[in-house]
Amino acid sequence: MSAWQQFYVRFYQAFIENDRWRQYIDGVGTTLLVTALALLLGVILGVIVASVRTAHDQQSPNRRNPVLAILNGIFKIYVTVIRGTPMMVQLMIMGFVIFASSRDYVMVGALTLGINSGAYTSEIIRGGLMSVDAGQMEAGRSLGMNYLDTMRFIIVPQAIKAILPSLGNEFIVLLKDTSLISVIGGKELLYAARGVVSRTYEAMYPYVGTAIIYLLLVMLFTWLLGIFERRLRASDRR
């Protein structure tokens, strides 16, 4: 067989025979769904954890709120545990221990990824809130505005601009990390590729194809994030 024939046969086996391209497409769909769900959960968790931890740190010394102290303690443990253990191990514990009886692997995967992402996102948001000059909070409070209003109108709008690049980065990491849920049976893109490999005994085309699809997705989102950021920055140069 000539090299061209070999390429054609392998490509045909990997993507076209038995409509295998559908498996990849379905896989990409699941990948995007898991990314979206995990991102949503991650941002919600991140905002809650970051708000509580920042509010706790910014209390005046003689007006400490005990509820905040307890929540702050819990969230600190959460961040420590999630950041201190591998994503893969978290997935296996969630998939094979905590939700061992569940067959909805995609949802278990999205949940695990969301909880994982929340820990990192919370630190990104906390960093963004802390990066706003302390004088801004002082100015807001000295005018008699309460803490929440000062946060909402003054601190948060400034923090968002600062955290967008890191948040975009976290989003891209999350998109690629969804490939891990194939180990607990989540039928995403890499799972589809592995299925094809096990049937055709040919690894290169499915895996390189998968890599190219991820790369294209990441490039697409990087481009979109770039447009979004530039728009925000344009409003800076007024």
Added chain:
Amino acid sequence: MIVVNNLTKSFGELQVLKGVSEHIRKGECVVLIGPSGSGKSTFLRCLNLLETPTSGEIIFDGVSMTDPKTDINRMRQKMGMVFQHFNLFPNMTILRNITLAPERTKLMTRKEAEERAMELLARVGLQDKASAYPAQLSGGQKQRIAIVRAMCMNPDVLLFDEPTSALDPEMVGEVLDVMKDLAMAGMTMVVVTHEMGFAREVANRVLFLDEGVIVEEGDPHNIFFNPQSERLKSFLSKVL
């Protein structure tokens, strides 16, 4: 109007204020002078509780600021503050900078706040900047806006924390002129400054702080031309 009783403030091991007692009366312009690290700014920031005093008491309009049960936000509405670094909100227009607080604290409706803001802006000659953003203004303009922002709450007292220290020399005058006008109009003011000329001309009373205590106080003439303590004499010989 503001009574301070035996105020102390420590940052960890470092005691910045070592028992300061003072009475600031209505309509007075009190200027605090002293070397850096003497506790002037800390004293000022304790008055509206931006710094929490370690011990002592601050009574403003008959209400104890240091009592944990006091609604501190309500008290701060009557106590404006102007900062060394202006601290305008870069994410909003000048007009919004000024109207945000009166509107959110329900002191005025948005329309009332905007009318009041425009009136005050006209007074400092910056009405044409209402829709500009802070980044487009010079330091002197920013500080005048910051004063207008504090004034828009109709406060009973204005606290100034080194309002001209971050300005180019040529812009100091325009800010001091606004402050002078306020003092002439009978505004109660507490000013931390290195502008000895302002202290001499405008202050009703000058306090000299050093190492966390009020070393000497009196009317400007006595402080500047007839200092009693050695510490004040040596300070004045360096700054005048």
